[in-house]
Amino acid sequence: MYTWKIGIHQMDKVIFTAAVTGSIHTPTMSPYLPVTPKQIADQAVEAAQAGAAIVHLHVRNPETGQPSSDPNLFREVLTSIKQKSDVVINITTGGAVTMTPSERVQVVPLFRPEMTSLNMGSMNFGLYPMAKKKVPDWKFEWEQKYLEGTRDAVFKNTFSDSAFFCKTMYENGVKPELECYDVGHVYNVKQHIIDGSVKTPVHLQFVMGVLGGIGSTPDDLLHMKMIADRVIGAENYTYSVCAAGKMEFALCVLSAVSGGHVRVGLEDNLYLSKGVLAKSNSELVSKIKSLVYDVTGKEGATPDEARQVLGLKGKDKTNF
Numbered sequence: 001m002y003t004w005k006i007g008i009h010q011m012d013k014v015i016f017t018a019a020v021t022g023s024i025h026t027p028t029m030s031p032y033l034p035v036t037p038k039q040i041a042d043q044a045v046e047a048a049q050a051g052a053a054i055v056h057l058h059v060r061n062p063e064t065g066q067p068s069s070d071p072n073l074f075r076e077v078l079t080s081i082k083q084k085s086d087v088v089i090n091i092t093t094g095g096a097v098t099m100t101p102s103e104r105v106q107v108v109p110l111f112r113p114e115m116t117s118l119n120m121g122s123m124n125f126g127l128y129p130m131a132k133k134k135v136p137d138w139k140f141e142w143e144q145k146y147l148e149g150t151r152d153a154v155f156k157n158t159f160s161d162s163a164f165f166c167k168t169m170y171e172n173g174v175k176p177e178l179e180c181y182d183v184g185h186v187y188n189v190k191q192h193i194i195d196g197s198v199k200t201p202v203h204l205q206f207v208m209g210v211l212g213g214i215g216s217t218p219d220d221l222l223h224m225k226m227i228a229d230r231v232i233g234a235e236n237y238t239y240s241v242c243a244a245g246k247m248e249f250a251l252c253v254l255s256a257v258s259g260g261h262v263r264v265g266l267e268d269n270l271y272l273s274k275g276v277l278a279k280s281n282s283e284l285v286s287k288i289k290s291l292v293y294d295v296t297g298k299e300g301a302t303p304d305e306a307r308q309v310l311g312l313k314g315k316d317k318t319n320f
C-alpha cells in the first residue's frame with residue numbers, strides 16, 4: 001500500500017491524466033485529433049492502457065469537429081469508456097470559450113462523474129495566434145472564425161460561477177479538479193476555501209502556457225507551486241501540471257520531480273517531438289511515462305490508487 005505524504009509532495013507514484021481532445025485545437029491542425037464519440041472513447045481507453053489513470057474529456061460535433069456541450073455525445077463517450085476500462089473519468093466544465101456557464105455545468109448533475117474540472121478565474125483565452133500559423137486551407141469554415149474570435153472573448157469564471165459550479169459538484173459527489181491558469185487563480189482558490197465554497201484537501205491543475213494565463217517556463221511553474229505552498233499550504237493540496245504546446249513534456253517532468261502529478265494529451269499539445277505530430281493520446285502518455293520513470297524512477301499510479309489519493313467515490317457511483 002502506498003503512503004502518500006501529500007504535505008511534502010513526496011510521492012512514490014505519479015498520477016497520469018490524458019486530456020483526449022479538448023476545445024483548443026481544431027481538426028485541420030492534426031488529422032489525429034479525435035472528433036467523433038467513438039474516436040474520443042477509443043483514444044481514452046488506449047490512453048488508459050498506456051498508463052493514464054484519469055482521462056479528461058470534452059466532446060465535439062462528429063461532423064465538423066466543433067467543440068460541443070451536447071449531453072448525448074457525452075453519454076455515448078462515457079458509456080463506451082466505462083464498459084472497457086476502469087479509468088477515472090474527469091469531464092470538463094470548461095467546455096469552450098464560446099459556451100455559457102450553464103451549458104458547461106450541466107454535465108455534473110446529468111452524469112455525476114467522479115471528477116470534473118473547475119476553472120478558477122475569468123481570463124482571456126487567446127487561441128488566435130494559431131489562426132495565423134501557415135495552415136493549409138482550413139477543412140471547416142468555423143475553425144479560423146473560432147480562433148480569431150478569441151481576440152475578443154472572455155472565458156467567464158466569476159467567483160459566483162466557481163462557487164455555484166463547486167456546490168453543484170459536491171451535491172453530486174464529484175471531486176473538482178481546480179484549473180489554475182495563473183497566480184491569481186491560486187489566490188482565488190484560497191478565497192473560496194475561506195468562503196467555505198471549496199473544501200480542502202484540494203486537487204489543483206496548474207495549466208501552463210495558455211495565452212491569457214501564466215507562461216510555461218520552469219520558473220513560472222515553480223512560482224505557481226511556491227505561491228500554492230504559501231497561500232494554500234502544502235499539506236492542503238495535491239497538484240498536477242499540464243502545459244500547452246512544446247513545453248508539455250519538460251514541465252510534466254519537472255512536476256513529477258517536484259512531487260506533482262502529470263497531464264498530457266491532444267487537448268494541450270499535438271506534437272510527439274519537434275515537427276512530429278502525435279498519432280494518438282497513448283503515444284503522449286507512453287512518452288511522458290518513460291521520461292518520468294527515467295528521470296525520477298516513479299511509476300504510474302493505477303486508477304484505484306488515484307481514487308485513493310484523490311478521495312474519489314468509485315466508478316460504480318456515477319450516473320452513466
Ligand code: KMH
Pocket residue numbers: 022023024092093094095096097117118119125155179
Ligand atoms: N478549453 C478551455 C476553454 C477545462 O476543461 O475545464 C477550458 C478547458 C479547461 O479545457
Ligand code: ZN
Pocket residue numbers: 019022023056058092094095117267
Ligand atoms: Zn479541458
